[in-house]
Amino acid sequence: MSSSLRQAFTTLPAQIRAVTATVRNPIEALPPSVFHERLVERHLGRQHIVYVCAPDLVREALVTHASSLDKGEGLRRAIGPGLGKGLLTAEGTDWKWQRQALAPVFRASGTDAFLPAMIGATNRCVSALENQGGIVAIDQVMMRLTGRIIIETMLSSPEAVDADAMAEGLGVFLKQTRWSLLGDLLGTPEWLPHPGKAKGLAAARALRDQALAQIRTRRGIDPSGAPDDLLNRLLIARDPETGRMMSDEEIIDNLLTFLTAGHETTALALAWTLDRLARHPEIMRAVQRELDTVLPDANLELDTEKLARLDLTRRVLRESMRLTPPAPIIIREVRAPFKLEGVLLEKGTRLVVPICALHRHRQLWEAPEIFDPSRFIPREGERPQDDRYAFMPFGAGPRICIGARFAETEALTVLALTLRRLDLTPELPAIPPGKLEITLRPSKPLLMSVRSRHSTMADS
Numbered sequence: 001m002s003s004s005l006r007q008a009f010t011t012l013p014a015q016i017r018a019v020t021a022t023v024r025n026p027i028e029a030l031p032p033s034v035f036h037e038r039l040v041e042r043h044l045g046r047q048h049i050v051y052v053c054a055p056d057l058v059r060e061a062l063v064t065h066a067s068s069l070d071k072g073e074g075l076r077r078a079i080g081p082g083l084g085k086g087l088l089t090a091e092g093t094d095w096k097w098q099r100q101a102l103a104p105v106f107r108a109s110g111t112d113a114f115l116p117a118m119i120g121a122t123n124r125c126v127s128a129l130e131n132q133g134g135i136v137a138i139d140q141v142m143m144r145l146t147g148r149i150i151i152e153t154m155l156s157s158p159e160a161v162d163a164d165a166m167a168e169g170l171g172v173f174l175k176q177t178r179w180s181l182l183g184d185l186l187g188t189p190e191w192l193p194h195p196g197k198a199k200g201l202a203a204a205r206a207l208r209d210q211a212l213a214q215i216r217t218r219r220g221i222d223p224s225g226a227p228d229d230l231l232n233r234l235l236i237a238r239d240p241e242t243g244r245m246m247s248d249e250e251i252i253d254n255l256l257t258f259l260t261a262g263h264e265t266t267a268l269a270l271a272w273t274l275d276r277l278a279r280h281p282e283i284m285r286a287v288q289r290e291l292d293t294v295l296p297d298a299n300l301e302l303d304t305e306k307l308a309r310l311d312l313t314r315r316v317l318r319e320s321m322r323l324t325p326p327a328p329i330i331i332r333e334v335r336a337p338f339k340l341e342g343v344l345l346e347k348g349t350r351l352v353v354p355i356c357a358l359h360r361h362r363q364l365w366e367a368p369e370i371f372d373p374s375r376f377i378p379r380e381g382e383r384p385q386d387d388r389y390a391f392m393p394f395g396a397g398p399r400i401c402i403g404a405r406f407a408e409t410e411a412l413t414v415l416a417l418t419l420r421r422l423d424l425t426p427e428l429p430a431i432p433p434g435k436l437e438i439t440l441r442p443s444k445p446l447l448m449s450v451r452s453r454h455s456t457m458a459d460s
């Protein structure tokens with residue numbers, strides 16, 4: 001494998017082109033060499049950016065040098081107004097105690113308890129699609145569904161809030177965050193206005209007020225008699241080392257964090273997967289055969305044992321997250337200098353792990369552009385999909401996604417219950433490119449026609 005590449009945008013037009021590309025779509029602004037080099041350096045103005053594109057270097061950066069990195073001002077500036085200092089944005093000891101206190105909330109046994117809520121919300125959504133049929137934007141359908149699921153698992157009395165309004169408010173807030181990220185990259189002052197800023201901040205304030213109202217109601221109830229939802233788990237979470245518990249403000253930060261981190265990512269994983277399957281009818285049929293075997297009877301409920309048997313469905317999900325990782329880029333800022341592949345990363349250097357490039361790296365994957373779920377069939381020998389730093393849709397190192405198990409359970413549930421009952425056909429001629437808005441969103445609505453499998457079978 002070739003080693004590292006240096007690229008400097010020395011002229012003003014080159015700088016302007018690089019910045020414009022970043023505003024339009026930061027994914028398109030990635031240097032093309034990240035798909036075949038181990039490490040790529042770029043100088044944009046005074047900013048030194050290092051792209052880490054080899055699994056051993058990713059491990060060295062995110063694990064060995066974890067304590068020399070933090071998430072950077074850009075993230076705090078962009079999502080801090082909504083998510084405060086919750087688990088996603090906190091640093092140092094503030095992060096560590098929250099991670100320790102929240103770990104049990106997302107353990108396998110804890111997560112499995114949310115399965116009935118996931119099944120209920122999905123069945124309602126699929127019934128509506130089955131009745132309505134016709135053409136739908138599957139990304140929007142999945143966004144509403146995962147929004148419902150996260151709100152129903154957070155608050156077991158979801159009627160107390162307007163879930164659709166909350167999901168919409170979150171969308172308004174997130175949409176304008178890329179301007180803040182860009183402002184940070186260019187070093188502009190934080191108070192500077194940008195498109196959608198005032199609306200986004202108002203939406204974040206409204207979401208935080210709603211969360212506070214829920215916490216106040218729950219504080220009046222004995223936790224041992226309260227429902228076992230995410231809110232209750234946050235109210236009783238304790239740092240195992242110190243016994244410290246969360247203040248109202250910290251609970252709001254984390255409720256908003258789970259709402260943000262857990263809703264859109266999973267929706268996108270599902271939407272991209274359903275779109276891929278609709279374009280590969282032979283693989284969709286094979287998934288449906290697997291579902292018919294594991295769930296032969298319409299009245300049979302899904303449970304964790306049946307989910308564990310969905311091998312092909314799980315491989316399809318992984319292969320889709322390889323090609324379109326919902327969280328495609330990890331960004332860190334260097335706090336204490338260190339060397340990587342002989343390159344000195346000084347304080348202030350921006351370290352980028354382009355997950356989307358690692359997942360299609362020409363030195364790692366055979367025919368990386370091809371959708372082939374059989375890559376994930378367990379076989380002898382070390383292969384990229386077995387390397388946790390080559391295939392890493394949930395990140396790596398101490399800050400790896402705490403909700404990975406929750407997300408996999410949810411995504412498999414939705415795929416199983418949807419494809420058991422529906423056939424999908426794409427309406428767009430090709431998969432549209434992804435656009436980075438912290439997550440990897442389709443640049444156009446993913447339109448597809450949905451049809452009940454029962455009517456399809458009856459017709460044939």
Ligand code: HEM
Nearest residue numbers: 087088261262265266269326327394395399401402403407
């Ligand atoms: C397919 C769905 C998901 C994907 C692809 C995903 C991806 C990721 C990635 C890549 C990170 C690491 C970010 C970094 O290192 O900068 C992360 C962190 C995180 N994720 Fe997820 N995530 C998903 C679902 C969820 C769910 C369902 C939840 C919660 C309900 C969640 C909560 C979090 C939190 C709180 C963090 C921060 C952890 C920390 O810093 O300690 N995620 N996620």
